[in-house]
Amino acid sequence: MTSPPPAADGPTDWTAILARTGFIELDARARATALLDDGTARELCGPFDRIESPWLEPQGVVPQSDDGVIVVKGRLDGRPAVVIAIEQAFQGGGIGEVSGVKIAAALSLAARDSRDGTPTVAVLLLETGGVRLQEANLGLATVAEVCSALLELRALQPVIGVIAGTLGCFGGMSIAAGLCSTLIITAEGRLGLDGPQVIESEAGVAEFDASDHTLIWSIDGGAQRTRTGLADVLVLDDVTAMRSAVIEAMERGVPGEHRSRRIGELRARLEAVDPTDPPAPADLAAVWAHAVPREGDRP
Amino acid sequence: MQTLNFEFPADRPPPRRAHVGVVGSGDLEILMTPEPPGTARVRVRTSVDGFDTVWRTVLERFFARHRVAAAFELNDFGATPGVVTLRLRQAVEESRR
Known part of the structure; x- marks a missing residue:
């Protein structure tokens, strides 16, 4: 079943909500696998490779074996693809040195494969608060590498960004989102450079009230971001709808002129x-x- | 953050390795790698200090019932004993798939 996209301001379609399989309710690994064709998913740099962050333990933070970024290769509607998923439950999807390099390397390898005759599409699942504070400078440096690799690949093949959950996509990774060939978002999703709490703590509650959810979603929310052209496709939080939207974005190919240009x-x-x-x-x-x-x- | 190491007698290696869970609030990640029969080795890295005795009790109970000969790496972010036991059982179940 393909769910219809939600109406931007219309009444909530409860039947569609009850019939769906929530995409954001899956963990990052399951989300990446769910987008790819059945039986084609193969994880690169997985948990048993134990490429975790060396910076967290000395600061008293428990690391995760994949550093919160899951890279899965496979096929998308028959075409070679790599899905890079950020796990929002680990450190708020924060990007550190290792997780950032995993994203950048996956994009660079997709660009290399595309040049070498295997056109490879990339899908970024961007549930992230941005750079992880414990790895501030290294995290910022890797976000620059991610953006550079994204620019390299998007000239050759579409890079599709997806923001599905209420955590949203903020900070440095929102820049990567802005560079994507197509940006897909749900009504629950959010996109912004600075998150509401950052704005409130820097500029005061009169500037932005981070406890006012209606205000936040009216500015950062998926419907507003799509209406104002900062995101391209508004979808229901549903596995089938999401996969269809990603495949459609892939079929549209590389845009004549990217939004960021x-x-x-x-x-x-x-x-x-x-x-x-x-x-x-x-x-x-x-x-x-x-x-x-x-x-x-x-x- | 605290690192704890435990060993328990175990005689049944699992069919294959397994990975479950996430280092998220109230949850934990488990990496289970089969080892020769003899011992289950458990390394716990936990965000909550001072619960050595609780960890020992929870793990003792689990390995008394499931004598899984494997190396277990637990990366814990404040999971309750119930969640720890469920995740351990899930790891054993996953390895049988």
């Missing part, structure tokens, strides 16, 4: 917003629809 358009959007009198979240899509790049700022 449309600088003029993004600049016009920034200029259309008056910071002293910002538009209400519900009006933002309309404001941005009228934001036209200036002469000379068009590709």
